[in-house]
Amino acid sequence: MDKRPIGVFDSGLGGLTAVRQILKRLPNENVVYFGDTGRVPYGTRGEAVIEKYAKEDCDFLLQHDVKFVIAACGTVSSVAPHILASLPVPAIGVVEPSAKAAANATENGKIGILGTSATINSGSFVKALKAVRPQTEFYSQPCPLFIPLVENGWIHDNDPITTLTVERYLKPFKEAGVDTIILGCTHFPLLSSFISRYMGNDVTLIDAGEEAAKACEEQLKALSLENTDGSGQCQYFVSDHPKDFAQIAEIFLGKPVQEQVKIVDLNTL
Ligand code: DGL
DSSP states (O other): OOOEEEEEEEEESTTTHHHHHHHHHTTOOEEEEEEOOTTTOTTSSOOOHHHHHHHHHHHHHHHHHHEEEEOOOOHHHHHOHHHHHHHOOOOOHHHHHHHHHHHHOOSSSSEEEEEEEEHHHHHHHHHHHHHSSSSSSEEEEOOOOHHHHTTTOOSSOOOOHHHHHHHHHHHHHHHHHEEEEEEESSSGGGGGGHHHHHHHHHHHEEEEEHHHHHHHHHHHHHTTTOSSOOOOHHHEEEOOOHHHHHHHHHHHHOOOOSOHHHHHHHGGO
């Protein structure tokens, strides 16, 4: 039994797709979320910068006495796993849990991987998939344009720009006949309906945030770190634009953010 919160961070809003799953699966757990909205996106940056940001994000969460850290960001999970491994509390990213889920889900052994440019260039998902299912054909596609589409809320109905962008990025997957796609960026579950419409409903989509939340649940149990009688308090922190965050967060969380979103200056930590 451990009442300390779970710390979750992302470059911005995408990590809330993981928080949504934590609130659903672990309703007693308290959560501290940090979205680095002042420095988003991470996915177009170089390794050294992503490592520095990841370290500062983790330091911020550790100051809140978190018992467990989730890097709910495909980019950090891919480029800076060593930062997570060096923390004084258990920490996970989204790569290994998603790779395991994809390896279990595929029937024809053809898996597509979507992510930011930094994620795809790192080869992280391919490496993790090879470790759990060596006989797999991989298809990787960086999708940098998905992030602004999601952050601008162009995710409704059949938005024509989003539909065309999805078709352009996913065409090679369709031609290759992949039966499973890893949404290797935590923004991408919001495009699931577009992706399924183009690829067909029989193609399995792996939600990286959801898989990380499941892995967190398993590890908290295994390490006896669960909070079984907490009330599930959430605290939200951002590095810029708290009002915008509160407004857009609802589409990621599936419910309005009632709590006050606080702004932090990581330089003063
Ligand atoms: N949420 C980030 C990820 O999962 C994507 C946004 C970004 O480029 O910062 O990689």
